[in-house]
Ligand SMILES: NC(=O)C1=CN([C@@H]2O[C@H](COP(=O)(O)OP(=O)(O)OC[C@H]3O[C@@H](n4cnc5c(N)ncnc54)[C@H](OP(=O)(O)O)[C@@H]3O)[C@@H](O)[C@H]2O)C=CC1
């Protein structure tokens with residue numbers, strides 16, 4: 380394993396990954412360092428919570444880093460890459476979690492034959508339940524890919540994919556948890572409208588979502604069959620599903636995924 384992993388960017392995604400890597404014990408805490416743009420409080424919080432090292436100084440953060448996880452917003456990619464470039468070792472692997480930004484554009488921004496790995500995790504990494512896609516740039520070796528896979532495996536399922544698939548995976552899995560939370564919010568809110576206490580509505584919706592997710596994993600039935608098994612003729616579920624169909628909810632969900640996919644491509648082109 381490597382001796383130093385540096386996070387450039389210390390926000391939500393970086394924290395989810397740090398949390399997973401630290402709790403897995405794959406890397407000792409002192410081998411992980413995080414830096415951000417201008418938020419010393421957040422760095423201190425990461426240090427206090429996870430026992431990792433932090434620095435506000437790019438040169439110090441980058442010194443001897445064997446792998447760099449780039450966890451800034453796509454719009455900040457150019458600035459962040461410019462800042463780290465002078466201190467980036469030729470062999471150091473850059474692992475980007477940025478939506479939309481291709482390995483080629485990262486290589487071009489760096490202007491050298493840097494090993495680059497592009498990954499798309501999701502925030503369920505925080506509890507080691509991410510669905511992470513990973514692909515390799517032109518100059519990345521099998522060893523670089525293996526390193527990135529080992530790091531990402533500490534936070535959930537990892538699949539190596541073609542880079543051309545990553546925008547679609549971003550649309551279903553990177554953004555996916557947010558769609559699930561959106562459904563949860565709506566169900567909880569309507570439970571309350573129907574007279575339930577907020578905590579009761581919350582508890583029942585959470586367990587229902589959890590149970591449904593576990594059923595998807597455990598059962599050999601398709602989602603369609605699982606749905607049909609709940610739907611008694613002329614029963615409550617049929618009434619609910621009919622309303623979803625009347626509002627074309629399935630089409631709208633597909634449109635949402637399509638919009639996220641389009642946005643991922645746009646982010647890459649900016
Ligand atoms: N959130 C999610 O669910 C997912 C996010 N991603 C991707 O992860 C990336 C990060 O997203 P997220 O964590 O949500 O974003 P956040 O806004 O939470 O974090 C962004 C971080 O980048 C830092 N930063 C900005 N510019 C620089 C710079 N020049 N040098 C060093 N650090 C810098 C910010 O520092 P400061 O606070 O000081 O400004 C902040 O710590 C994005 O590219 C996103 O596409 C991928 C999958 C899922």
Ligand SMILES: O=C(O)[C@@H]1CCC=N1
Pocket residue numbers: 478549553554
């Ligand atoms: O919304 C975003 O752009 C990021 C990428 C995937 C999830 N969040």
